[in-house]
Amino acid sequence: MRAAGSVLRERFGDVVRHQTRGELMRALVANDDAALGVLRPRLASLRPDARWVEEELEGGALPPGEWWAVDPAEGNVNHLHGLPDWAVTATLVRDNRPVLTAVHLPLTGQTYTALAGAGAYLDGVPLRVSEATSLGLSVVATSQARPDEDETVVRRVGASITAMLFDALVVRTSVPATLHLLNVAAGRIDAFWQFAGARADLLPGALLVAEAGGRISDAEGRPWTPESGSFLAAAPGMHAEAVATLSR
Structure with a gap:
């Protein structure tokens, strides 16, 4: 490497x-x-x-x-x-x-x-994920899965960012996903979510966050697999709040 x-x-x-x-x-x-x-x-x-x-x-x-x-x-x-x-x-x-x-x-x-x-x-x-317990006090992040994304996915991304702007303390948006997930695993960011996405940009962070004590699911809180249409990695103490915001 x-x-x-x-x-x-x-x-x-x-x-x-x-x-x-x-x-x-x-x-x-x-x-x-x-x-x-x-x-x-x-x-x-x-x-x-x-x-x-x-x-x-x-x-x-x-x-x-x-x-x-x-x-x-x-x-x-x-x-x-x-x-x-x-x-x-x-x-x-x-x-x-x-x-x-x-x-x-x-x-x-x-x-x-x-x-x-x-x-x-x-x-x-x-590494250890953060001890955050409140979405309202959390720094969260998301990323663009790929250029030329399907319009439905783009609109869902936009709606989720708006929802998080109301509920979270700070929302960060940039590429690539992996760098956000490094920060979740290190406890610097409290949650990361993404709709759609490739295996290569989610698998490294999924393992790092899980092994650092974080929770991995889809945006609705179901178990995540490479076939899932969404992804969420979060500190355990505010995972449920993040799911609730993303599921609105």
């Missing part, structure tokens, strides 16, 4: 100018390919039988067995715009459950890790 992050850090700096969607997509792919050139062979050597999720923006269930769900440049569009909010993520998924994840932040050198049943850590220091 650190080696792939070093490649992206060397490519980071000035805003990458683009005039068309095609130019933007080529720049995004160039970043992905540069990091994948490091990540893919090394991860494959660690788990030779694990298959590879080829499309990072896809959602839904995976076939049985082990899979690597990787986002080589999570927050890629931020990287191209000279913004610092980007990371390298890799998650090992077994029978649709994340069992191991690492999220590396190349600009700070920090690495967040989690192993199912063994806790969540920032550079080896245990």
Whole structure:
């Protein structure tokens, strides 16, 4: 993860100018390919039988067995715009459950890790979600799942932000999802929600938050799976309030 992050850090700096969607997509792919050139062979050597999720923006269930769900440049569009909010993520998924994840932040050198049943850590220091018990005193966050989202999802996102602006203390909105979820796992943010979304942008944070003592569900409070249409990660003490607000 650190080696792939070093490649992206060397490519980071000035805003990458683009005039068309095609130019933007080529720049995004160039970043992905540069990091994948490091990540893919090394991860494959660690788990030779694990298959590879080829499309990072896809959602839904995976076939049985082990899979690597990787986002080589999570927050890629931020990287191209000279913004610092980007990371390298890799998650090992077994029978649709994340069992191991690492999220590396190349600009700070920090690495967040989690192993199912063994806790969540920032550079080896245990993480714990916040002790918040009131949505009205909480900082919450959401993220845009993907560009060109279905109109129904976009309107639902807008309505949920409005509802949270009434009920929460502060609402943060930005991409990527993973960076918000790191903050939930570390107790800096009290809840994160998102409608729709890809496996690669939710699985790392889902494991980190769960192993840090948080609650993971869909926006209605039901168990979350990669097939769910919504996602909520929250401190246990205010999870029910968050569900009530998002379910209105």
